Amino acid sequence: DAxxxxxxxxxxxxxxxxxxxxxxxxxxxxxxxxSKTSYNDKALATLWPAMQDWSRGEAWRWxxxxxxxxxxxxxxxATNKGKDALRPQSPLFxxxxxYVDAQALLAEWLEHRKLVLVHRVRDEAxxxxxxxxxxxxxxxxxxxxxxxxxALEGEHARALIGQLxxxxxxxxxxxxxxxxxxxxSIFQRVFGxxxxxxxxxxxxxxxxxxxxxxxxxxxxxxxGFRGGDxxxxxxxxENAQAAPPLARNFRSRxxxxxxxxxxxxxxxxxxxxxxxxxxxxxxxxxRRSDTACLLDGLPAPALxxxxxxxxxxxxxxxxxxxxxxxxxxxxxxxxxxxALAASG
Numbered sequence: 001d002a003x004x005x006x007x008x009x010x011x012x013x014x015x016x017x018x019x020x021x022x023x024x025x026x027x028x029x030x031x032x033x034x035s036k037t038s039y040n041d042k043a044l045a046t047l048w049p050a051m052q053d054w055s056r057g058e059a060w061r062w063x064x065x066x067x068x069x070x071x072x073x074x075x076x077x078a079t080n081k082g083k084d085a086l087r088p089q090s091p092l093f094x095x096x097x098x099y100v101d102a103q104a105l106l107a108e109w110l111e112h113r114k115l116v117l118v119h120r121v122r123d124e125a126x127x128x129x130x131x132x133x134x135x136x137x138x139x140x141x142x143x144x145x146x147x148x149x150x151a152l153e154g155e156h157a158r159a160l161i162g163q164l165x166x167x168x169x170x171x172x173x174x175x176x177x178x179x180x181x182x183x184x185s186i187f188q189r190v191f192g193x194x195x196x197x198x199x200x201x202x203x204x205x206x207x208x209x210x211x212x213x214x215x216x217x218x219x220x221x222x223x224g225f226r227g228g229d230x231x232x233x234x235x236x237x238e239n240a241q242a243a244p245p246l247a248r249n250f251r252s253r254x255x256x257x258x259x260x261x262x263x264x265x266x267x268x269x270x271x272x273x274x275x276x277x278x279x280x281x282x283x284x285x286x287r288r289s290d291t292a293c294l295l296d297g298l299p300a301p302a303l304x305x306x307x308x309x310x311x312x313x314x315x316x317x318x319x320x321x322x323x324x325x326x327x328x329x330x331x332x333x334x335x336x337x338x339a340l341a342a343s344g
């Protein structure tokens with residue numbers, strides 16, 4: 001309704017003041033008061049016929065031409081320094097400003113309605129999916145996690161925690177860097193220290209049995225696409241008692257460990273793009289030697305860097321092209337290694 005009223009007012013203002021407003025704008029532009037970049041011949045040549053056509057109809061939505069050029073706010077912004085006295089004046093400009101503002105409010109309202117619809121559809125989909133699962137008697141892994149999380153917030157939380165502590169006197173979470181906030185809340189509530197002391201009624205003999213060990217490496221947090229949250233790891237690490245680090249690598253050749261150490265030493269503290277994640281060198285475990293992988297009878301290079309120059313001089317590759325070429329280079333290297341192995 002507000003847009004319709006503003007449209008009617010702007011149409012009336014154009015019919016009453018259109019020719020004078022057009023003359024004032026063009027005279028001001030030619031006198032150097034208005035920016036000729038904004039108020040160029042092409043823009044104005046499109047605007048005037050569009051305004052004339054729109055004023056003859058009954059439409060309340062403006063669809064063509066840059067109407068903003070007729071708003072009082074744009075005219076002020078486009079007035080050259082020291083030329084305020086030559087800025088064009090017309091009731092049309094205030095009417096156009098009111099119409100543009102009403103359109104902006106309408107767009108904001110429509111966007112809000114879209115979001116409301118998305119949430120309503122999501123809630124309805126969640127409800128229907130849960131009903132289908134009950135009817136078909138199926139549960140996903142995510143349902144298992146959600147069920148435990150809800151139970152630990154319900155009226156039987158104390159009984160459930162007590163039973164879990166009796167059944168599992170200790171808990172160990174491996175690859176903890178891929179644990180999301182909801183999973184961590186479960187382990188923390190059942191096995192960790194409760195900072196809020198929310199369970200004072202639990203039997204005292206259950207408390208000493210609690211033990212929770214978290215094993216993880218934030219540098220290996222690669223499962224964000226399925227809910228892994230490295231920030232959960234970092235928050236948990238702030239509250240946990242530090243355990244001895246795994247300082248020896250039993251899988252890799254010593255030369256590879258030296259190469260990786262050198263690479264990350266050069267990268268500095270921001271190598272992983274996040275505060276609180278650092279590279280810690282490790283020692284060889286003694287089970288692998290540099291001769292564990294040979295190339296023509298000599299230890300194979302531990303680390304190979306390949307530079308892919310741009311196909312066009314002085315022109316950078318796009319991100320998509322860079323990923324494609326890097327993938328092809330890796331594929332080629334793997335193929336060459338397997339071919340050498342097959343030939344002895």
